[in-house]
Amino acid sequence: MNTMDNSHDASGSTPVLRLQRLDADLPLPVRAHPTDAGIDLHAAHDCNLAPGHRMLVGTGVAITLPAGFVGLVHPRSGLAARAGLSIVNAPGTVDAAYRGEIKVNLINLDPTDTVHIARGDRIAQLLIQRVELWDVAEVEELDQTDRGTGGHGSTGGHARLT
Numbered sequence: 001m002n003t004m005d006n007s008h009d010a011s012g013s014t015p016v017l018r019l020q021r022l023d024a025d026l027p028l029p030v031r032a033h034p035t036d037a038g039i040d041l042h043a044a045h046d047c048n049l050a051p052g053h054r055m056l057v058g059t060g061v062a063i064t065l066p067a068g069f070v071g072l073v074h075p076r077s078g079l080a081a082r083a084g085l086s087i088v089n090a091p092g093t094v095d096a097a098y099r100g101e102i103k104v105n106l107i108n109l110d111p112t113d114t115v116h117i118a119r120g121d122r123i124a125q126l127l128i129q130r131v132e133l134w135d136v137a138e139v140e141e142l143d144q145t146d147r148g149t150g151g152h153g154s155t156g157g158h159a160r161l162t
């Protein structure tokens with residue numbers, strides 16, 4: 001495989017993510033099932049997260065994406081349900097031109113229990129999506145719409161606060 005060619009495979013076959021392992025002893029990130037959306041990312045080191053605490057955890061991998069694509073670092077629902085583990089900036093944005101190690105800003109949202117992460121644990125999942133790159137043009141006025149400036153619950157039906 002030509003490691004310099006980072007173009008998206010337009011032939012109709014599954015695109016290939018060019019991924020560099022910065023830590024050869026960690027497992028290669030893969031999809032748990034062939035059609036899963038996310039590629040599971042592993043923790044590069046142990047960490048203990050007390051309730052409410054957060055930590056930037058390396059994954060030991062770097063990737064190359066062509067322009068027009070983005071990597072999104074999503075939490076894993078099992079860890080969220082079982083341990084209250086999430087990601088501070090979910091989903092994290094991995095820019096196409098970023099060549100550094102992908103890191104995950106984990107946070108323990110459980111009110112009472114510490115979360116123990118071991119090196120090699122699957123802590124997050126990477127989704128790759130197309131993204132449109134828009135230029136910005138400043139205007140004096142915006143077009144009129146029915147919604148106008150109404151937002152943040154303007155249509156009602158939201159939960160009551162106690």
Ligand SMILES: O=c1ccn([C@H]2C[C@H](O)[C@@H](COP(=O)(O)OP(=O)(O)OP(=O)(O)O)O2)c(=O)[nH]1
Binds near residue numbers: 073093095096098101
């Ligand atoms: O969960 C994440 C989010 C980001 N990144 C890396 C890749 C991304 O391309 C870079 C910058 O991310 P972002 O643009 O979200 O952060 P920023 O605070 O705007 O930093 P910068 O000024 O470097 O753009 O950090 C990660 O490794 N993991």
Ligand SMILES: [Mg+2]
């Ligand atoms: Mg940025």
